[in-house]
Amino acid sequence: MAASFTQLHQELAELLPADLRAACVTSRYAKGEQLFSAGQKPTYMFFISSGEVLLERLSRQGEAIVLQRTRHGIVSEASLQSARYHCDAKVIASSEITGVPIHRIAAALASDPAFSSRWIGMLNREVKRLRLQCERLSLHKVQDRLLHFLETEGQQGKYPLSSGLKSLAGELGVTHEALYRCVSDLEKKGILRRGDGYLITLSR
Amino acid sequence: MAASFTQLHQELAELLPADLRAACVTSRYAKGEQLFSAGQKPTYMFFISSGEVLLERLSRQGEAIVLQRTRHGIVSEASLQSARYHCDAKVIASSEITGVPIHRIAAALASDPAFSSRWIGMLNREVKRLRLQCERLSLHKVQDRLLHFLETEGQQGKYPLSSGLKSLAGELGVTHEALYRCVSDLEKKGILRRGDGYLITLSR
DNA sequence: CGTACTTTTGAATCGCATCAAATCTGGTGG
DNA sequence: CCACCAGATTTGATGCGATTCAAAAGTACG
Numbered sequence: 001m002a003a004s005f006t007q008l009h010q011e012l013a014e015l016l017p018a019d020l021r022a023a024c025v026t027s028r029y030a031k032g033e034q035l036f037s038a039g040q041k042p043t044y045m046f047f048i049s050s051g052e053v054l055l056e057r058l059s060r061q062g063e064a065i066v067l068q069r070t071r072h073g074i075v076s077e078a079s080l081q082s083a084r085y086h087c088d089a090k091v092i093a094s095s096e097i098t099g100v101p102i103h104r105i106a107a108a109l110a111s112d113p114a115f116s117s118r119w120i121g122m123l124n125r126e127v128k129r130l131r132l133q134c135e136r137l138s139l140h141k142v143q144d145r146l147l148h149f150l151e152t153e154g155q156q157g158k159y160p161l162s163s164g165l166k167s168l169a170g171e172l173g174v175t176h177e178a179l180y181r182c183v184s185d186l187e188k189k190g191i192l193r194r195g196d197g198y199l200i201t202l203s204r
Numbered sequence: 205m206a207a208s209f210t211q212l213h214q215e216l217a218e219l220l221p222a223d224l225r226a227a228c229v230t231s232r233y234a235k236g237e238q239l240f241s242a243g244q245k246p247t248y249m250f251f252i253s254s255g256e257v258l259l260e261r262l263s264r265q266g267e268a269i270v271l272q273r274t275r276h277g278i279v280s281e282a283s284l285q286s287a288r289y290h291c292d293a294k295v296i297a298s299s300e301i302t303g304v305p306i307h308r309i310a311a312a313l314a315s316d317p318a319f320s321s322r323w324i325g326m327l328n329r330e331v332k333r334l335r336l337q338c339e340r341l342s343l344h345k346v347q348d349r350l351l352h353f354l355e356t357e358g359q360q361g362k363y364p365l366s367s368g369l370k371s372l373a374g375e376l377g378v379t380h381e382a383l384y385r386c387v388s389d390l391e392k393k394g395i396l397r398r399g400d401g402y403l404i405t406l407s408r
Numbered sequence: 409c410g411t412a413c414t415t416t417t418g419a420a421t422c423g424c425a426t427c428a429a430a431t432c433t434g435g436t437g438g
Numbered sequence: 439c440c441a442c443c444a445g446a447t448t449t450g451a452t453g454c455g456a457t458t459c460a461a462a463a464g465t466a467c468g
Contacts, residue, residue: 055335067338131271137377
C-alpha cells in the first residue's frame with residue numbers, strides 16, 4: 001500500500017465528524033493485497049472509495065466463501081466492538097481505501113449524537129442490504145439470482161463489472177462456469193446485454 | 205392479539221432506557237396472525253419474547269421467500285428510519301411480543317448516548333448474524349447448511365425446534381422434503397439426534 | 409514473449425426441486 | 439369420546455440444473 005493524501009471521499013466526509021476526517025489515512029492498495037485477516041485485532045475501519053474488496057471465510061472443507069463483495073462503502077462496520085476480525089479482506093482490484101482509527105470512531109460516537117444517528121442509519125442500510133442478499137441466495141436458479149442482483153444493485157438496470165464476472169459469481173454463490181453460461185443465455189434471449197465493462201438489463 | 209401486562213423481557217429491559225419501558229405494550233399473538241405487512245407505515249418496533257415469527261417477501265413468481273425467522277429478539281430494527289416496511293411479518297407459533305413506539309425510540313436515541321451505544325451494539329450483532337446467514341446460504345448442500353446452522357445458532361450443538369422442521373427448511377432455503385431426508389440421513393450416520401423438540405449434534 | 413488469470417465450451421454426474429401420495433399429529437366440533 | 443380436518447411428516451419417482459472436471463482460447467501485464 002502506498003500512503004497518499006488525496007481528498008476524502010464525499011460520502012465518508014459526510015458520515016464522519018469534522019475532527020475525525022483529519023485522522024483518516026487514504027492509501028492505494030494493489031490487487032492481491034490483504035486488508036486484514038481473521039483473528040487480527042481491529043484497529044482501523046476501512047472505507048472503499050474505488051476498486052474491489054472481498055470479505056471471505058474459509059469453510060471447514062477449506063474453500064473460500066464470499067461473505068461480501070464491496071466496490072464502494074464501509075467494510076468491517078461490525079468490528080466496532082469486536083476483539084477480532086471474523087473474516088479475511090482481500091483486495092482483488094487496485095483500490096483506493098481510507099482507514100479510520102476505530103478508537104476515534106468509538107469516542108466520537110459516545111460524544112456526538114448526530115454522528116451516532118448517521119452511524120445508525122449506515123448500519124440500517126447495511127442490514128437491509130444483507131437481507132436482500134439473503135433473499136437472493138434463497139433463489140435456486142442462477143438466472144433468478146442474477147436478475148435479482150441487477151434489480152437491487154444496479155442503477156437503471158446497468159451494473160459495472162470492474163473485475164469480471166468471476167468475482168460476481170462468488171457473491172451470487174454459484175460457480176463461474178454457471179454464471180458465464182447464464183449471462184450468455186440471457187444475451188441470446190435479448191434480456192441482457194454486455195457492453196464494455198457493464199451488464200445492462202434490457203426489458204422491464 | 206390480546207393485550208396484557210406481563211413483565212418486560214429482561215433482554216429488552218436492558219436495551220431500553222427506563223422511561224421507554226413504560227411505553228411498551230406486550231401482547232399475545234396466535235399462530236397465523238400478521239404482525240405487519242409490506243408497504244405499511246412502521247409505528248411500532250417489535251420484540252419477540254417467545255414463539256416464532258417469519259419475515260417474508262414474495263418473489264416475482266409469487267412464492268414466499270423467508271428473509272428471517274425469529275424466535276427471540278427484535279424484528280424490524282431497520283425500519284427505524286424507513287417510511288415503509290419492506291416485508292411481511294407472520295406469526296407462525298403462539299408468541300409473546302412487545303411493541304415499542306418507534307418515535308419514542310428515535311427520540312431516546314437522539315438524547316441518550318448510552319442507549320445509542322447499546323442500539324449500535326444490537327445492530328452490529330444483527331449484521332454479523334446476517335453475514336453468517338449469507339455464508340450458510342452460499343453452501344450448496346443441504347447437509348452443509350444444516351450443520352453450519354447448528355454450529356452457529358445452536359447452544360452446545362443443541363437447537364430447539366418450536367414449530368417443526370418445516371419452518372427451518374424455509375430459513376435454510378431448501379424444501380422441507382430435502383431437509384427431512386437430510387435429518388434422517390444424519391441420524392442414520394449417528395451425527396445427529398432428534399430428541400423431543402430438539403436437534404442435537406453428537407460428534408465434534 | 410511468457411506467465412497468470414479470465415473467459416469459454418464440453419461432457420458426465422449428482423443433488424435437489426418437483427410432483428405425488430400415504431401416514432401421522434394436534435386440535436375441533438359433534 | 440370419537441370423527442374429522444388441516445397441517446406436518448415421510449417416502450418414492452422423475453427431471454432439471456448446477457457442480458465438477460477438463461481443456462482450449464483469449465487477455466493483461468511485466
